[in-house]
Amino acid sequence: MKTKEKPAKKKETPAKKAKPAKKKEPLNWWKCSECGYVLRAAAAPEACPSCKHKCAFTDVTCYTPECGGPDNPDPQLLKPKR
């Protein structure tokens, strides 16, 4: 007979102190909505390094193998939408 018993699980603390071997932060590609400047950073910058505006950045990271994965920006997203 099976008894549904939950074994006292030890709460696993999130790995905060022991840092795993240097892991690169995932870098995304960002495109400035103002000037179309594309840069690579973990997070969208507050101000565009190119036009110096606080503009919206679009994540144009490639998420499909077709365009080479996250190491590359997605050419489809870089194209101006029409």
Ligand SMILES: [Zn+2]
């Ligand atoms: Zn810009």
